[in-house]
Amino acid sequence: MAQYLPPLRDMQFVLHEVLGAVERLQQLPAHAELSRELADQVLEEGGKFCSEVLFPLNRSGDEEGCTYAGDGVVRTPAGFRQAWEQFKAGGWPTLTCSPEYGGQGLPHTVGMAFQEMMNSANQAWTMYPGLTHGAYDCLKAHGTPEQQALYLPRLVSGEWMGTMCLTEPHCGTDLGMLRSKAEPNPDGSWAITGTKIFISSGEHDLSENIIHLVLARLPDAPAGTRGISLFVVPKVLPKPDGSLGERNGIVCGRIEEKMGIHGNATCEMNLIGATGWLVGEPNKGLNAMFVMMNAARIGVGLQSLGLMEVAYQNSAAYAKDRLQSRALTGPKAPERPADPIIVHPDVRRMLFTQRAYAEGARCFAYWLALQADVAESDPDEDERRAAGDLLSLLTPVVKAFLTDNGFLATNLALQVYGGHGYIREWGMEQYVRDARINMIYEGTNTIQSLDLLGRKVLGDNGAKLRAFGEQVKAFVEEEGTDEDMAEFVNPLAELGDKLTKLTMELGMKAMGNADEAGAAAVDYLRVVGHLVMSYFWAKMAKVALAKVQEGGAAAEPFYVAKLATARFYFAKLQPETAGLIRSARSGSKSLMELDAALF
Numbered sequence: 001m002a003q004y005l006p007p008l009r010d011m012q013f014v015l016h017e018v019l020g021a022v023e024r025l026q027q028l029p030a031h032a033e034l035s036r037e038l039a040d041q042v043l044e045e046g047g048k049f050c051s052e053v054l055f056p057l058n059r060s061g062d063e064e065g066c067t068y069a070g071d072g073v074v075r076t077p078a079g080f081r082q083a084w085e086q087f088k089a090g091g092w093p094t095l096t097c098s099p100e101y102g103g104q105g106l107p108h109t110v111g112m113a114f115q116e117m118m119n120s121a122n123q124a125w126t127m128y129p130g131l132t133h134g135a136y137d138c139l140k141a142h143g144t145p146e147q148q149a150l151y152l153p154r155l156v157s158g159e160w161m162g163t164m165c166l167t168e169p170h171c172g173t174d175l176g177m178l179r180s181k182a183e184p185n186p187d188g189s190w191a192i193t194g195t196k197i198f199i200s201s202g203e204h205d206l207s208e209n210i211i212h213l214v215l216a217r218l219p220d221a222p223a224g225t226r227g228i229s230l231f232v233v234p235k236v237l238p239k240p241d242g243s244l245g246e247r248n249g250i251v252c253g254r255i256e257e258k259m260g261i262h263g264n265a266t267c268e269m270n271l272i273g274a275t276g277w278l279v280g281e282p283n284k285g286l287n288a289m290f291v292m293m294n295a296a297r298i299g300v301g302l303q304s305l306g307l308m309e310v311a312y313q314n315s316a317a318y319a320k321d322r323l324q325s326r327a328l329t330g331p332k333a334p335e336r337p338a339d340p341i342i343v344h345p346d347v348r349r350m351l352f353t354q355r356a357y358a359e360g361a362r363c364f365a366y367w368l369a370l371q372a373d374v375a376e377s378d379p380d381e382d383e384r385r386a387a388g389d390l391l392s393l394l395t396p397v398v399k400a401f402l403t404d405n406g407f408l409a410t411n412l413a414l415q416v417y418g419g420h421g422y423i424r425e426w427g428m429e430q431y432v433r434d435a436r437i438n439m440i441y442e443g444t445n446t447i448q449s450l451d452l453l454g455r456k457v458l459g460d461n462g463a464k465l466r467a468f469g470e471q472v473k474a475f476v477e478e479e480g481t482d483e484d485m486a487e488f489v490n491p492l493a494e495l496g497d498k499l500t501k502l503t504m505e506l507g508m509k510a511m512g513n514a515d516e517a518g519a520a521a522v523d524y525l526r527v528v529g530h531l532v533m534s535y536f537w538a539k540m541a542k543v544a545l546a547k548v549q550e551g552g553a554a555a556e557p558f559y560v561a562k563l564a565t566a567r568f569y570f571a572k573l574q575p576e577t578a579g580l581i582r583s584a585r586s587g588s589k590s591l592m593e594l595d596a597a598l599f
């Protein structure tokens with residue numbers, strides 16, 4: 001049976017010792033009152049909720065799954081509803097929402113750390129509030145004042161919940177092919193007809209109302225993505241005072257049987273002249289929906305961070321306990337019939353890989369959350385723009401790099417258990433199954449890589465990437481003279497130079513043949529991911545090294561382990577970039593030459 005301990009010490013290390021997050025947040029008027037104590041207290045309490053309420057439902061939720069008897073009501077697994085009631089009673093849905101709508105107004109940085117723990121504890125359950133928060137973000141940015149007054153306080157309190165309805169049977173990635181249509185009603189609302197599939201949390205028994213954000217076409221809409229509009233479509237039509245009126249024409253047709261996240265209902269939603277109201281401008285629905293999609297992309301990265309952490313914790317404990325064979329260098333536990341498997345170099349590789357990816361991801365994700373806070377509320381426009389650019393550049397990276405690593409890391413956790421990992425009892429195979437979807441939804445990782453290379457990097461002639469590069473360079477210059485930091489700083493600086501060259505080369509090639517970008521994009525994103533990881537691992541190593549060098553009480557085992565993990569990352573994981581760069585540079589010919597008929 002798996003266990004989960006909220007990694008509060010590491011969260012504090014990242015937030016306080018590496019990022020100086022609270023000090024930066026205090027410079028923002030919205031968070032001037034924040035203190036380390038408050039942030040720590042919220043995370044400690046949040047951690048208790050996750051480990052005591054959500055985690056015990058993870059396995060049972062996976063085994064029972066959601067059920068649908070065809071009566072329009074989807075039943076979530078036992079305990080899910082009670083956990084939702086406790087979540088609401090604790091005020092957790094309100095954490096980062098605006099006080100204007102009943103929220104507590106805490107920064108995203110704290111909210112995302114909490115989200116990580118929720119995902120470690122129970123990814124399937126966490127998707128319900130995750131989508132609700134996305135709907136809140138979208139309506140807050142693009143809703144009319146009336147829509148905001150009606151929906152936002154209820155989404156914030158958790159009384160109502162939300163979804164995002166984009167996908168249709170014939171269109172997933174290519175939303176330009178979307179067919180759902182909206183016809184005008186005499187009262188200014190719209191009647192929406194169409195079929196949406198794979199809608200997470202589309203129907204369930206957690207709340208009395210579900211607020212769907214639906215993409216559809218107006219009658220005169222231009223073809224393609226320029227003709228898509230966004231609508232708010234409640235499951236139950238609210239009366240003007242917010243009380244519930246008639247059932248709307250949006251109903252669940254079926255739920256999917258799927259590989260993982262069984263506790264989250266994945267629904268086919270049929271819209272049969274459902275009443276909806278336009279959100280934002282006509283035909284600009286995709287822009288409005290991007291608010292929700294971007295937040296969700298970061299949220300998906302956090303799902304994998306959560307899974308990596310919990311899988312690591314369990315596989316590390318198992319490796320210290322499981323006795324098998326003797327160490328190659330001679331017995332390490334001669335009094336026992338065999339050594340614990342943690343003596344074997346390859347078992348250590350598997351543990352370190354998980355740990356390096358999880359802890360590196362934590363630093364990256366929290367830093368990105370900090371950029372979101374700065375972009376949202378720094379009084380200085382230049383600061384807001386600079387943070388917004390970094391957020392935009394690195395959103396596809398946090399989504400794809402963390403979720404690719406999440407699948408890799410959970411697989412390694414399973415492998416540490418040998419055959420026991422493959423059977424259900426230990427809980428590891430669930431993490432692998434749950435982690436797999438994160439590479440697919442919210443735009444597949446291929447699409448993230450095309451977004452990064454095509455739009456975010458080549459689309460602005462590398463300006464945003466250069467801005468991140470400047471931060472890396474400043475760190476390298478600052479630390480470059482410290483010999484003890486050379487093992488971290490040198491590979492970081494080298495990778496930065498190689499990435500600059502690779503970007504220029506791909507930019508030139510892509511001008512002649514767009515397939516060159518398509519062929520290189522996935523490798524390219526992984527190289528950028530490693531640059532980001534290298535930067536944060538070098539920063540973490542700097543703090544840990546200082547403590548270890550100080551010695552005595554300062555050199556806590558925590559810092560010793562951090563330093564060892566940093567060394568492992570640079571010695572064993574970062575060198576992967578050499579092969580990735582070689583592959584990215586090899587061009588599209590080997591992929592595109594063969595006639596499709598010969599596959």
Ligand SMILES: Cc1cc2nc3c(=O)[nH]c(=O)nc-3n(C[C@H](O)[C@H](O)[C@H](O)COP(=O)(O)OP(=O)(O)OC[C@H]3O[C@@H](n4cnc5c(N)ncnc54)[C@H](O)[C@@H]3O)c2cc1C
Nearest residue numbers: 164165166167171172173198199200266441442443444446
């Ligand atoms: C469990 C689950 C939950 C989901 N939740 C939601 C939800 O809440 N709301 C919602 O709207 N949708 C949801 N989805 C849908 C999800 O976002 C889509 O499945 C995903 O975007 C991919 O679309 P698709 O499945 O149609 O694959 P396709 O678009 O058909 O893609 C198939 C393959 O082709 C590749 N491909 C496609 N186009 C390109 C291209 N231009 N260049 C290179 N490769 C390309 C893809 O990367 C992929 O590997 C969910 C899906 C699942 C399975």
